[in-house]
Amino acid sequence: MYWNQQKECMSRDELENLQRKRLQKTVEMAFHNVPHYRRVFQAAGVDPFEIENFSDLQKLPFCRKQDLRDNYPYDMFAVAMQDVVRIHSSSGTTGKPTVVGYTRKDINTWSELMARSLMSAGVQRQDVIQNAYGYGLFTGGLGVHYGAEKIGASIIPISGGNTDRQVMIMKDYGSTIITCTPSYALYLAESIEESGINPADLKLKAGIFGAEPWSENMRKEIEQRLNLKAIDIYGLSEIIGPGVAVECQEQDGLHVMEDHFIMEIIDPETGKVLPEGERGELVFTSLTKEALPIIRYRTGDITRIFSGACACGRTLRRIGRIEGRSDDMLIIRGVNVFPSQVEHVLLQMGEVEPHYQLVVERHGQLDMLEVQVEISETTLFDEVRSLEELAYRIRHNIESVLGVSVKIKLVEPKTIPRSEGKAKRVIDRRKL
Amino acid sequence: MVIKQLSVFLENSPGRLKAATKVLAEAKINMRALTLADTADFGVLRMIVDKPEEAVSVLKKNHFAVKMTEVLAVEMDDTPGGLNTVLEILEGHDVNIEYMYAFMGSKPRKALVIFRVDQLEKAIDCLSKEDIRLISTEKEAEELIHFCWE
Numbered sequence: 001m002y003w004n005q006q007k008e009c010m011s012r013d014e015l016e017n018l019q020r021k022r023l024q025k026t027v028e029m030a031f032h033n034v035p036h037y038r039r040v041f042q043a044a045g046v047d048p049f050e051i052e053n054f055s056d057l058q059k060l061p062f063c064r065k066q067d068l069r070d071n072y073p074y075d076m077f078a079v080a081m082q083d084v085v086r087i088h089s090s091s092g093t094t095g096k097p098t099v100v101g102y103t104r105k106d107i108n109t110w111s112e113l114m115a116r117s118l119m120s121a122g123v124q125r126q127d128v129i130q131n132a133y134g135y136g137l138f139t140g141g142l143g144v145h146y147g148a149e150k151i152g153a154s155i156i157p158i159s160g161g162n163t164d165r166q167v168m169i170m171k172d173y174g175s176t177i178i179t180c181t182p183s184y185a186l187y188l189a190e191s192i193e194e195s196g197i198n199p200a201d202l203k204l205k206a207g208i209f210g211a212e213p214w215s216e217n218m219r220k221e222i223e224q225r226l227n228l229k230a231i232d233i234y235g236l237s238e239i240i241g242p243g244v245a246v247e248c249q250e251q252d253g254l255h256v257m258e259d260h261f262i263m264e265i266i267d268p269e270t271g272k273v274l275p276e277g278e279r280g281e282l283v284f285t286s287l288t289k290e291a292l293p294i295i296r297y298r299t300g301d302i303t304r305i306f307s308g309a310c311a312c313g314r315t316l317r318r319i320g321r322i323e324g325r326s327d328d329m330l331i332i333r334g335v336n337v338f339p340s341q342v343e344h345v346l347l348q349m350g351e352v353e354p355h356y357q358l359v360v361e362r363h364g365q366l367d368m369l370e371v372q373v374e375i376s377e378t379t380l381f382d383e384v385r386s387l388e389e390l391a392y393r394i395r396h397n398i399e400s401v402l403g404v405s406v407k408i409k410l411v412e413p414k415t416i417p418r419s420e421g422k423a424k425r426v427i428d429r430r431k432l
Numbered sequence: 433m434v435i436k437q438l439s440v441f442l443e444n445s446p447g448r449l450k451a452a453t454k455v456l457a458e459a460k461i462n463m464r465a466l467t468l469a470d471t472a473d474f475g476v477l478r479m480i481v482d483k484p485e486e487a488v489s490v491l492k493k494n495h496f497a498v499k500m501t502e503v504l505a506v507e508m509d510d511t512p513g514g515l516n517t518v519l520e521i522l523e524g525h526d527v528n529i530e531y532m533y534a535f536m537g538s539k540p541r542k543a544l545v546i547f548r549v550d551q552l553e554k555a556i557d558c559l560s561k562e563d564i565r566l567i568s569t570e571k572e573a574e575e576l577i578h579f580c581w582e
Binding site for chain 1: 437441442443448473478496497501548
């Protein structure tokens with residue numbers, strides 16, 4: 001089942017010609033309309049009119065999350081605000097969030113990509129989609145919503161949370177498709193079991209899960225406990241949102257929407273492009289976006305490109321599951337967390353040493369973030385109450401910056417392991 | 433009027449208390465009174481030792497977080513109601529007790545209790561007025577600390 005067979009199954013030659021044409025246009029447009037790109041292209045000594053082939057792409061400098069922050073909120077936009085019809089922003093709040101904009105055409109493109117993704121997962125017009133991704137600044141909710149409407153499926157815009165209601169609606173409204181994060185899917189499975197409902201009595205046939213890392217083991221568990229087919233979807237707001245890549249019924253790698261994005265896999269240390277099949281950091285260049293053209297954006301996500309044709313018939317190349325991060329970013333319950341955010345809070349407070357460690361564990365289906373903080377010479381701790389108050393203040397300050405709940409553990413001085421003078425910041429004990 | 437008390441921050445995990453007492457043992461520091469407060473994650477070991485300055489220095493050298501604080505040492509009758517009398521006075525003057533613990537090796541028929549209060553001066557003042565004996569001089573404190581049942 002394809003939404004757009006012509007595009008999803010076009011020959012590689014045809015696709016690459018299309019990509020080349022679109023690449024040239026995007027690079028020129030970015031150069032002319034976005035001061036940031038003009039500056040960095042000129043600094044790198046690149047003439048945008050010389051970018052004709054994929055190998056020329058490597059002459060262009062990378063774009064990073066920090067570039068978006070430095071141009072907060074709208075300076076990366078290539079169109080006037082009168083042409084922007086939608087604004088989303090990232091969950092991560094290291095300093096400033098990253099703001100992304102869409103023209104009417106961008107929204108149409110995104111809806112098309114989501115329609116392709118949903119159909120790839122098995123969605124049809126007659127399906128009832130329970131969309132439990134959050135609606136709001138986060139791209140998950142509205143991304144799925146527009147794709148579903150494009151197909152003509154019935155969407156229930158329930159958004160995230162309120163698990164009891166989710167279960168009731170799933171049963172009473174006869175939802176056939178569930179869309180949410182994989183950890184929430186497991187949480188739902190638990191609630192369904194607790195409520196005494198037999199998952200086989202539900203009408204669910206597929207789930208489209210993304211926005212956080214997961215694994216084959218989790219897939220098996222979700223499929224078995226919810227009695228559905230679990231499909232992995234990938235995307236990030238800086239590129240367009242969900243729908244950048246998605247699995248097909250083969251469940252063997254995610255097809256990247258290559259007619260709209262060029263992907264590269266680079267060595268995160270050297271920035272060199274790696275040969276197909278090697279593991280490295282995923283980099284995207286947009287080919288059709290108007291409001292926020294993005295050139296060589298470093299996603300920080302580690303994966304590899306699959307070579308060879310897929311049995312589903314799509315010619316779009318596939319990437320493997322996201323295996324990790326090239327930086328130390330953590331994704332906790334769908335929210336991006338950088339250790340530097342915690343460091344910033346601790347330094348500002350000044351009551352403890354900025355020696356800390358983030359420990360992530362999965363309790364049941366829920367990710368728990370523990371922040372271990374070394375107390376210092378200046379910490380007042382004779383009274384347990386004052387320590388508890390300190391832990392409370394740290395927790396409050398960190399939570400207001402990260403946007404996720406954390407547990408604070410005060411630890412003795414010099415107990416957080418240091419390597420070459422720099423502490424190891426993140427321990428991820430989640431078994432995915 | 434006051435006695436020097438050490439507080440050591442300890443993680444609530446096996447071996448941490450012993451690690452601290454080992455440092456003190458090796459430095460030949462005698463502990464005269466102690467209490468251990470605990471929470472799920474950490475504990476605070478509070479103690480009166482014979483050589484507080486030296487104890488602070490060896491603990492710090494071994495990377496313990498240690499603080500010296502001033503606490504009140506109050507002598508009371510070792511009879512029913514002895515502690516109650518003292519608490520009534522403090523309550524009557526709105527002095528709040530953060531924590532308290534008893535002292536080892538005191539005089540016969542007398543009990544010594546360590547108080548950490550929110551208003552140290554006021555507590556000293558009201559207890560003295562009611563003829564409650566406080567350990568008031570350095571010398572007295574030292575004698576007490578070094579006093580042992582032979």
